[in-house]
Amino acid sequence: MHVDETTVRRIARLARIKITDEEAKGLEKELSGILDWVEQLKQVDTDAVEPMTRVVAQDLKKRQDVVTDGAKVDDIVANAPLSEDHFFVVPKVVE
């Protein structure tokens, strides 16, 4: 599976990671190598196989739909790079 530079840039954009031209070239080779290697999974017949969703059969835990936590606004913004009056501050999004 060859991943070309355009694809690398598209993927990097989706992942929200800025990459340099040099990085894009290196990643083209590395990602292609890794994807070539995982191609061998095609040898396995999985037509009648269910995907694994749980490691151990266990009912999903349920709890009452009530508030058990909260009033931690200070904690939530404590590590924010920029906050004001308990809001996260980001660059302007809407013109």
Add this chain to the structure above:
Amino acid sequence: MTDLTKLTLAEARAGLQRKEFSAVELTRAHLDAIEKANGALNAFILVTADHALAQAKASDERLAKGGARLLEGLPLGHKDLFCTKGIRTTACSKILDDFKPTYESTVGQNLWDAGAVMLGKLNNDEFAMGSSNETSAFGSVVSPWRRLGTDGKPKADKLVPGGSSGGSSAAVAAGLCLGATATDTGGSIRQPAALTGTVGIKPTYGRCSRWGIVAFASSLDQAGPIARTVEDAAMMLRSMASSDPKDTTSVDMPVPDYVKQMKEGVKGLRVGVPKEYRVDGMSKEIEALWDKGIAWLKAAGASIHEISLPHTKYALPAYYIVAPAEASSNLARYDGVRYGLRVKGDDLIDTYENTRAAGFGKEVKRRILIGTYVLSAGYYDAYYLKAQKVRTLIKRDFDQAWDKVDVVLTPTTPSPAFAEGEKTGDPLAMYLEDIFTVTVNMAGLPGISVPAGLSGEGTPLGLQLIGKPFDEGTLFRSAKAIEDAAGHFSPAQRWWLG
């Protein structure tokens, strides 16, 4: 007075109870060792001396009054993947910057509730992605082990301590702590244990709560201990494991007394040896080590059976779809808005892109991009779904094996410790380090690595035992039989104390 940093966890516990030394003395001895050694080894990235001494003092009060808990006063190292309340937690990534969690991980809390003392936070590969502890934003960890030259003297080359829990394995092997926490997504507890002559167990998925552990690949991640003996690992796991309502994948099962189970012996135990693990290019000394392990278990009363796990060779490629896919999703949270690093850009998207470009290291970016690719529109079925189906087949191989055997014996790694920089140029060569450990994560099973001998270069080698779900007890029993036969391994000289 005995060197307190050479005691096992069990010996230190006995010494505290007999009042041969205090918890403060025990903690100070380890803090002193860290101060002397950390420049050379880089195992700790944050030493919390005041915190540790306060915990030790509280433990001494409890020891004096009676009512000591399971790990009372015992100093441990804590992998930086575990969130610690008010204490910097970074997963060894620049992107978390100076993050100070406002909560404690469940596994950490369980240890402190059992009386353990935290010496500090341990180095690891960035976001636990790596097999050599060379991807950490805090720099590489150096193994206390060195290769021996033909003249019998240690060579100068720096060896890796394995990864991702390389700070944990190096610190335990070097006597900087009595035991350490670790995490394992594809082999990150067992491989570093094998490369440093320590014992490491990854319990069954769901045995330890994942709450408060920085997430890498959520369907694979598990916490476990690295320690100097099988008994020490059993003591630590008993306190780390629990049922936790905060993690919906945590199981509601009581935690047994693993130390008691460890003492039950292996008479009558059926041990499976999978033929598919005799891979091409396996070194002669690994093969010989494996045969020795078989002989030791046989001599201790177990029976040996050849088994087949036909989908073994597909575990590693399937892992390199599942793990990056889950990582790309988990690591989407690092956006420079709510915590951690922010690098300003022209607008919000530019800020995200700049922040993530500056904050993530090379290997983490590579895995996020692979994960983003395999999850992108049109590829989900061909990659992630396919890999999850292969996972079902890997698990089925083991389910069928459990009809014939109680435990499976394999080598932990395909080769002994390598030198710094030896495998960093080729991601696939590094990924192959996990070839024997990764199947266990894919199937969700428990696995333990126990030291079994030394390589021709004088460095440690480990054997791995794989068990049925929640049968950690049998792993401790069989690992103990190997430990009893093989003995313990530590570096000839404590050169790192300078």
